[in-house]
Amino acid sequence: xxxxxxxxxxxxxxxxxWPGLVAGLVLLAVLTILVAELDLATAEFFKAQGVARNxxxxxLTAVIIGLIxxxxxxxxxxxxxxRPAIRTELYLKIGLVILGAxxxxxxxxxxxxxxxxxxxxxxxxxxxxxxxxxxxxxLAPTLKAVMASAVSxxxxxxxxxxxxxxxxxxxxxxxxxxxxILTALPLMVLMPPLANALGLSPVVAGAWFGGNxxxxxxxVGAGTLHSPxxxxxxxxxxxxxxxxxxxxxxxxxxxxxxxxxxxPNQRPSPMMIWQRFPKFVIGFVLVSLLASAGAFTPxxxxxxNRAYEWAFALAFVCIGIDFxxxxxxxxxxxxxxxxxxxxxxxxxxxxxxxxxxxxxxGLGGA
Amino acid sequence: MSxxxxxxxxxxxxxxxxxxxxxxxxxxxxxxxxxxxxxQTVTLKAAPGESVDKTAKPHDGWKASATIGGExxxxxxxxxxxxxxxxxxxxxxxxxxxAEAGDSSLSLPSGGAYLTxxxxxxxEASLTYxxxxxxxxxxxxxxxR
Numbered sequence: 489x490x491x492x493x494x495x496x497x498x499x500x501x502x503x504x505x506w507p508g509l510v511a512g513l514v515l516l517a518v519l520t521i522l523v524a525e526l527d528l529a530t531a532e533f534f535k536a537q538g539v540a541r542n543x544x545x546x547x548l549t550a551v552i553i554g555l556i557x558x559x560x561x562x563x564x565x566x567x568x569x570x571r572p573a574i575r576t577e578l579y580l581k582i583g584l585v586i587l588g589a590x591x592x593x594x595x596x597x598x599x600x601x602x603x604x605x606x607x608x609x610x611x612x613x614x615x616x617x618x619x620x621x622x623x624x625x626x627l628a629p630t631l632k633a634v635m636a637s638a639v640s641x642x643x644x645x646x647x648x649x650x651x652x653x654x655x656x657x658x659x660x661x662x663x664x665x666x667x668x669i670l671t672a673l674p675l676m677v678l679m680p681p682l683a684n685a686l687g688l689s690p691v692v693a694g695a696w697f698g699g700n701x702x703x704x705x706x707x708v709g710a711g712t713l714h715s716p717x718x719x720x721x722x723x724x725x726x727x728x729x730x731x732x733x734x735x736x737x738x739x740x741x742x743x744x745x746x747x748x749x750x751x752p753n754q755r756p757s758p759m760m761i762w763q764r765f766p767k768f769v770i771g772f773v774l775v776s777l778l779a780s781a782g783a784f785t786p787x788x789x790x791x792x793n794r795a796y797e798w799a800f801a802l803a804f805v806c807i808g809i810d811f812x813x814x815x816x817x818x819x820x821x822x823x824x825x826x827x828x829x830x831x832x833x834x835x836x837x838x839x840x841x842x843x844x845x846x847x848x849x850g851l852g853g854a
Numbered sequence: 855m856s857x858x859x860x861x862x863x864x865x866x867x868x869x870x871x872x873x874x875x876x877x878x879x880x881x882x883x884x885x886x887x888x889x890x891x892x893x894q895t896v897t898l899k900a901a902p903g904e905s906v907d908k909t910a911k912p913h914d915g916w917k918a919s920a921t922i923g924g925e926x927x928x929x930x931x932x933x934x935x936x937x938x939x940x941x942x943x944x945x946x947x948x949x950x951x952x953a954e955a956g957d958s959s960l961s962l963p964s965g966g967a968y969l970t971x972x973x974x975x976x977x978e979a980s981l982t983y984x985x986x987x988x989x990x991x992x993x994x995x996x997x998x999r
Contacts, residue, residue, distance in 0.1 A: 521993050529997030578869050585877025589885075771874035775881050784885050787892025791884050794989035 505572055512573025519557055520801045523550045546797070547709035547804045548677060554808015561809070576806035577645060580705045581768040583799030584723060588775030589784055589792040591720055596776050599691075599721055602851030603698065603728030606841050610699050611732050613837055614640035618830040625822045629748055630656040633740050634664050635823065639830045642730045643668040643702035649733050649764045653741035653756070654748075659818065666815040667827045669807060672706035675835070680714040688843075694718035695846040698725025699838035702831075705803045712800070721846070727769055734764035890915075890988040899980045900946070900973035909966030912938040916983050920951040923977030927951050936967035936983075943970045946979035 526549050531542040561567040591599075618636035627635070630651075637650035647664045650656070679701065683693035694717065697710040707726040711719030741756035779789065816824065845851050867875075883889060896910045910916070918932035931953040933942060941956040962968055973979040992998075 524992035525994065525997050528992045528995065532998070575869070578873050581870065581873030582877045582880070585874055586880055589881060767868070767870035768873045768877065771877050775878070778881075778885070785892060787894055788885055788887065789892075791889070791892040791987055791989060792881060794987050794991055795880050795884060797991055798989065 505569070508569045509572040512570035515557070515570055516573055516802055516805060519553050519805045520550070520798065523553050523801050523805060524798075526553075545713050546801055547712050550801050550804030551673060551676070551709070551808045554805040555811060556808070557805070558809045558811055574806050574809050576703075576705055576803050576810055579799050579806060580708065580803035581766075583708070583796040583803060584704070584727070585768055585771035585775055586792050586796040586799065587720075587723055588772040589779045589789050591724065591776050591779070593776055593780035595720070596724060596773070598851060599724040600728055602695065602845045602849075603725035604731075605851070606695060606699050606725060606838075606845050607729040607732055609841050610834070610838060611640045611729060611736065614830065614834045615736070617833050618826070621829050622823075622826045625826050627823055627826060628660075629744075630654050631660045631664075631823060633744070634660050635667075635827060635830070637733075637736055637740070638664050638668050638702060639827065639834055641733055641736060642704055642726065643672065643706075645704075645730070645766070646733050646736070649737040650740055653737045653760070654744045659815075662812070662815045663819045663823065664827075665810075666812045667824065668702045669811045670813070670816065671827065671831050672701055672703045673807070673811075675701045675831075676706040676709045676713070679710050680718075683714060683718075686839075689847065690715045690717035691721050692842050692847045694721025695725050695842035696839050698722040698729065699842055700835050701726075703807070704730065705800075705807050708800055709804055709807075725842075727766075727772065730766045731769055733766060734761035737761075737764040884989075891985070893987050894983075894985045896969060896983045897980060898944075898969060898971040898982075899978065900971045901978055902973055902976055905970065905972040907968060907970040910936050910969055910983055911985075912936050912967050913985055915985050917985070918953075919982050919984070920946075921980045922946060922949060922951065922975055923979075927979075929953060929981065932983075936969075938967060939964045941968045941970065943972065944981050946971070946973045946975040949975060951979065951981060 523546055527542070527544075527546040530544045530549065534540075534542050534544075558567070561570060615636045618639050619632055622632040622635060633654045634647045634650045634656045638644070638647040640646070644665050647661055647668065651661045679697055680693070683696060688696065693714050694711050697707050697714070697718065698721065701707045701710055704723075704726050707722050708719060711722030714722075738756055738758065738760045741760060745755050778784070784792070884892075891911045891913055894911055894913070894916075896908050898906050898908050900906045914935040916932075916934050916936055918929040920927045920929045927950065929944070929951045932944075933953065936942065939962045940958065941960055941962060943954045943956060945952050945954055969981070969983065971979065971981050
């Protein structure tokens with residue numbers, strides 16, 4: 489049987505084609521401008537109806553526009569052509585670096601400390617629960633590793649990092665990517681109103697989104713739909729979780745070398761921890777440090793808010809375009825059941841942990 | 855015997871570093887004020903008979919608005935470009951907000967454009983000078999009613 493393995497640390501862009509890249513970027517720009525225009529129009533419409541807050545905030549509009557574009561591109565046979573420009577993670581990471589300007593060092597340390605404690609609990613619990621559940625459903629060890637990493641850490645990036653460590657099949661990563669987006673989209677839309685219904689403070693709500701939703705883009709989207717404070721906490725909590733990718737990838741590589749493959753010569757180097765480390769977090773912290781040192785006036789920070797809104801809008805449009813339902817049909821129902829079970833476990837546990845750490849213990853300014 | 859040509863090494867940057875560099879570049883461009891000072895608001899409020907002053911950043915694209923006794927009022931002749939160390943006097947008179955010609959021969963210290971408001975009206979007068987974001991959301995406002 490032929491297996492295609494994945495060994496990259498970051499999401500693999502589609503094969504580069506300059507005309508496709510340029511056409512894709514133009515298309516993305518047009519779609520994102522459309523999102524911004526629709527966002528204002530819907531806000532004004534609801535304001536005229538006496539609804540102060542626009543329930544269709546731009547992350548939702550962007551994902552819907554992206555999904556429509558996804559369908560149309562596939563119908564027209566142009567999906568693969570424009571694929572090189574669809575770089576959800578890249579646009580999101582650019583936005584997160586800029587977002588650093590809005591988060592002071594004090595907030596970063598307080599939220600980051602709470603986020604790291606939450607991340608250790610969540611990653612360990614959700615990883616091993618998913619691993620156990622996948623074992624009960626007899627999933628392949630490589631698929632178990634990729635799925636457990638995706639659910640417990642940060643979706644697509646973690647899936648790819650884990651796939652590199654355990655030499656998973658390419659189709660396993662494609663499949664998990666589709667599942668990640670399939671679950672992240674409803675969670676992004678449903679969790680903010682659920683947080684309001686549960687009476688969660690913006691800090692606890694943000695920590696819940698950051699601890700539960702798999703993709704960083706959808707975490708930021710849910711935070712944006714809830715409130716600016718929730719967006720900030722959600723992003724920092726998710727980044728705290730993201731920095732654990734390297735450690736999990738290293739541990740997985742070690743486990744597979746020694747226990748699954750039983751080849752001590754394949755022992756991974758600790759350098760893998762740095763290789764898998766999400767380097768954009770360094771940029772995010774650096775910008776936060778500059779902002780805390782008073783490098784930017786409040787007006788310039790407002791201007792930067794606009795810049796990251798555009799970057800996030802681009803990423804949200806890409807989430808919709810990225811969604812590939814076809815991949816789900818190939819693997820059958822067992823992995824879907826495991827993934828859904830793990831997501832439910834993740835959602836409930838994240839609510840409990842976020843409520844204790846950010847609510848009861850008051851870390852992160854709750 | 856000829857050696858097979860080795861493939862040319864291509865420099866490639868990981869997505870993380872690429873995002874970091876682009877993000878920091880955007881922060882530097884905005885943070886250094888290269889695309890403008892960000893959205894500014896300067897408000898002068900004067901009670902009847904009072905005179906107040908404030909400084910504003912020297913910049914083009916300012917928009918002026920005013921209220922007299924809480925009612926919106928038209929500001930006549932308000933300059934859109936404010937120059938450093940220049941005086942921009944405004945007077946509320948006869949229920950109207952009027953921009954007067956500044957005395958360019960005055961030698962004022964650098965540190966912003968000087969706005970003054972003299973209220974000769976019977977009600978409180980307020981003058982607000984604002985600049986918009988350089989990065990607009992939405993871009994064109996095509997669906998704006």
